[in-house]
Amino acid sequence: MRSNPKIVPLINLIWKSVIVTQNIHTNVFFLIVVQYRLKNRTILMKKATKKEINTLKSALLERYSDAVTELSYANAYELVIAVALSAQCTDKRVNLITPALFEAYPNPEALANADINDVKSLIQSCSFFNNKAINLIAMAKRVVDVYHGEVPLDEKELVTLAGVGQKTAHVVLIEYTQANLMAVDTHVFRVSHRLGLSDDLSAIATEATLVKKFKTNLHQLHQGLVLFGRYICTAKNPKCDSECFLREFCKSKDGFKPR
Numbered sequence: 372m373r374s375n376p377k378i379v380p381l382i383n384l385i386w387k388s389v390i391v392t393q394n395i396h397t398n399v400f401f402l403i404v405v406q407y408r409l410k411n412r413t414i415l416m417k418k419a420t421k422k423e424i425n426t427l428k429s430a431l432l433e434r435y436s437d438a439v440t441e442l443s444y445a446n447a448y449e450l451v452i453a454v455a456l457s458a459q460c461t462d463k464r465v466n467l468i469t470p471a472l473f474e475a476y477p478n479p480e481a482l483a484n485a486d487i488n489d490v491k492s493l494i495q496s497c498s499f500f501n502n503k504a505i506n507l508i509a510m511a512k513r514v515v516d517v518y519h520g521e522v523p524l525d526e527k528e529l530v531t532l533a534g535v536g537q538k539t540a541h542v543v544l545i546e547y548t549q550a551n552l553m554a555v556d557t558h559v560f561r562v563s564h565r566l567g568l569s570d571d572l573s574a575i576a577t578e579a580t581l582v583k584k585f586k587t588n589l590h591q592l593h594q595g596l597v598l599f600g601r602y603i604c605t606a607k608n609p610k611c612d613s614e615c616f617l618r619e620f621c622k623s624k625d626g627f628k629p630r
């Protein structure tokens with residue numbers, strides 16, 4: 372049976388976006404709107420103006436001046452593990468898992484020599500725990516073998532560790548070194564689109580757009596956008612009337628409406 376050539380790209384887009392944002396309902400709706408807009412060249416979502424971006428940036432920086440990750444960690448080794456586990460898993464869940472994991476394997480050497488089944492059982496309440504356990508041990512082995520037991524704090528080196536992609540590397544560097552980097556998770560992706568900061572279809576493209584538009588204070592803006600998306604501009608039932616301090620910049624009303 373031949374596939375409908377118009378449907379296949381849409382399904383691919385939805386699938387890629389679901390992987391990024393983990394919210395199929397929001398994304399199916401959002402991407403249908405995007406597809407409709409692309410095909411009909413109809414502007415359904417306005418873009419933020421330069422003036423709005425500057426004001427919005429200041430408001431985020433003021434509100435989230437001291438924002439940090441909600442993941443619990445004590446050092447770079449623990450942070451890399453926590454961030455890797457948080458992929459498609461909530462920070463709350465990761466924080467429930469990591470105390471026992473860090474106690475059992477307090478350093479890369481211990482984790483490098485761990486029994487895979489022991490690691491799996493410690494992280495089994497986390498999504499994709501089988502692959503994550505394999506990657507954690509492989510990551511620790513490389514840290515021991517190549518980096519003398521110290522997690523490298525360089526993006527090019529970080530991404531050579533098992534299970535560490537660009538987003539994980541950026542989140543680690545943003546949190547641990549306050550690097551001027553952006554990382555786009557499900558919250559940053561959703562909020563960026565609702566505020567008219569990006570109409571990109573992927574997290575990577577959204578990241579590039581945010582870097583271009585904000586330029587500076589990216590680490591702080593990342594932390595702020597995550598918290599804003601997690602607690603105020605939530606996927607379902609965003610707190611538009613009760614808590615949103617960016618309401619005047621919201622562009623989502625004519626595109627995908629807040630539910």
Ligand code: SF4
Nearest residue numbers: 604609611615621629
């Ligand atoms: S008004 Fe609602 S949808 Fe718009 S940015 Fe604020 S919380 Fe999000």
